[in-house]
Amino acid sequence: MKYYTYYPGCSCEDGTATAYGMSALAVAKALDIELHELEDWNCCGSSPYNAVDELGSLCLAARNLSLAEKKGLDVVTPCSSCYIMLDRVNHHLKESPKVRAKVNEALAAGGFEYKGTVKTRHMLDIFVNDVGYDAIKSKVKRNLSELKVAPYYGCQVVRPGPGFDHPENPQTMERLIESLGAKATPFPLKARCCGGSLVIPEEDVALELTYKLLENAVSNGAECIITVCPLCQVNLDIYQGKVNKKFKSNFKIPVLFFTQLMGLAFGIDNKTLGLEKCVVSPDKVLAKSSTAGKGG
Amino acid sequence: METKEKTSNTFVDEICSIPGGEEIRLCIQCGTCTGSCPNADKMQYAPRQLIAMARAGMRDEVLSSNSMWYCASCYLCTVRCPRDIKPTDLMHVLECLAGRHGLSTKKNKTPAMYQTFSSLVYGTGGMPEMGLMLRYYLKTNPFKAMGMIPTAFAMIRHGRISLKARKLKPESQRQLKAILDKAKELGGS
Numbered sequence: 001m002k003y004y005t006y007y008p009g010c011s012c013e014d015g016t017a018t019a020y021g022m023s024a025l026a027v028a029k030a031l032d033i034e035l036h037e038l039e040d041w042n043c044c045g046s047s048p049y050n051a052v053d054e055l056g057s058l059c060l061a062a063r064n065l066s067l068a069e070k071k072g073l074d075v076v077t078p079c080s081s082c083y084i085m086l087d088r089v090n091h092h093l094k095e096s097p098k099v100r101a102k103v104n105e106a107l108a109a110g111g112f113e114y115k116g117t118v119k120t121r122h123m124l125d126i127f128v129n130d131v132g133y134d135a136i137k138s139k140v141k142r143n144l145s146e147l148k149v150a151p152y153y154g155c156q157v158v159r160p161g162p163g164f165d166h167p168e169n170p171q172t173m174e175r176l177i178e179s180l181g182a183k184a185t186p187f188p189l190k191a192r193c194c195g196g197s198l199v200i201p202e203e204d205v206a207l208e209l210t211y212k213l214l215e216n217a218v219s220n221g222a223e224c225i226i227t228v229c230p231l232c233q234v235n236l237d238i239y240q241g242k243v244n245k246k247f248k249s250n251f252k253i254p255v256l257f258f259t260q261l262m263g264l265a266f267g268i269d270n271k272t273l274g275l276e277k278c279v280v281s282p283d284k285v286l287a288k289s290s291t292a293g294k295g296g
Numbered sequence: 297m298e299t300k301e302k303t304s305n306t307f308v309d310e311i312c313s314i315p316g317g318e319e320i321r322l323c324i325q326c327g328t329c330t331g332s333c334p335n336a337d338k339m340q341y342a343p344r345q346l347i348a349m350a351r352a353g354m355r356d357e358v359l360s361s362n363s364m365w366y367c368a369s370c371y372l373c374t375v376r377c378p379r380d381i382k383p384t385d386l387m388h389v390l391e392c393l394a395g396r397h398g399l400s401t402k403k404n405k406t407p408a409m410y411q412t413f414s415s416l417v418y419g420t421g422g423m424p425e426m427g428l429m430l431r432y433y434l435k436t437n438p439f440k441a442m443g444m445i446p447t448a449f450a451m452i453r454h455g456r457i458s459l460k461a462r463k464l465k466p467e468s469q470r471q472l473k474a475i476l477d478k479a480k481e482l483g484g485s
Contacts, residue, residue: 010462110470278454
């Protein structure tokens with residue numbers, strides 16, 4: 001059994017990515033991981049808060065890490081944005097005694113202190129590096145050998161780093177997909193930006209970036225895409241219809257969270273994994289793998 | 297010229313005083329940031345140029361431009377920068393300063409979205425995503441919300457919209473506000 005402090009983040013808790021939270025918890029359980037949710041955690045503030053008050057944004061993360069520091073476990077989150085917001089506080093505190101002093105002066109106003117000792121981890125990292133590809137492979141119950149999957153990393157799971165994989169040409173998910181028995185397709189734009197939250201104020205800018213990603217995945221033979229980020233999933237899945245309208249394209253490619261693909265391979269039922277929450281239905285693509293039978 | 301240089305130092309000092317802005321003086325103007333940026337073509341001044349202008353003391357031109365608001369925080373420039381100046385963080389610093397000096401561009405809706413987002417986080421400690429969308433559209437362009445109706449229906453149909461918003465315990469919320477108020481006060485001094 002492995003133990004972690006769990007920080008779900010707002011999207012996975014009760015936002016657009018509840019299926020990510022549900023599937024992450026189910027997969028963690030299957031892999032003998034015990035996740036203890038951080039009590040009374042606050043929003044990480046994401047990129048918008050550091051565009052408004054940089055020090056405040058460091059403090060939002062620092063309050064969470066201060067709460068976690070008392071538990072003494074690594075903090076794990078499935079959300080790329082939460083991951084980077086939490087992670088960068090440690091870098092800032094280490095690099096600058098001045099920032100460290102300021103953050104702690106602000107924290108003290110709420111009765112907190114953060115020493116900077118908590119390791120922040122992404123869910124993908126703990127699954128592949130703490131549990132390992134072999135252990136993951138040993139849990140596979142369903143034959144997905146016919147399924148061609150494009151691994152989409154996006155930005156903040158690998159950048160700015162240094163993190164657990166290469167910042168521009170990561171390989172973790174390719175190995176994961178192979179361990180699950182599916183086929184990883186080439187995806188040259190796998191670590192390029194989807195436009196993130198700009199989809200709200202600058203929809204056209206984000207749709208153009210998302211179009212390039214979808215086109216790149218499909219033209220390389222992918223039948224579905226997996227992501228590690230709530231916002232990337234929103235742009236690629238929910239906005240896929242808008243992309244089609246704007247670019248007169250005809251994409252119909254399902255976009256799953258990587259934890260949903262893991263859960264499918266482990267034989268966990270669709271409802272527990274929240275598969276019905278995908279706007280572009282994965283049913284058709286998955287049908288052929290269920291008829292292919294187990295084992296193989 | 298004398299005035300210009302004086303302004304220049306003040307502006308660069310101000311940038312350096314905010315976490316993430318410290319390394320702007322190290323820039324060698326190689327243009328790797330601009331070459332890596334997915335949105336450089338949308339910006340009034342691409343990242344390399346923006347940095348040059350900031351160092352030349354062109355405070356108002358820099359802070360009222362739309363450039364930093366097109367940064368999607370993809371960090372590609374940051375991992376490639378040969379001088380390790382962290383241009384992504386620098387963009388965030390410029391956004392903070394634009395807000396602080398009341399110079400944020402009105403031509404671009406991103407400052408309004410970030411403001412709405414941040415005030416919700418400040419007020420609740422969480423991020424009610426639907427509340428964000430509603431408030432943002434009401435604040436900027438309610439008619440634009442019409443174009444979102446089909447998307448909203450798809451989201452409802454697939455259970456992607458949650459109306460319940462997570463709230464912190466009242467005590468925690470008070471603590472968080474005290475921390476954020478103090479952070480604002482300490483700001484960029």
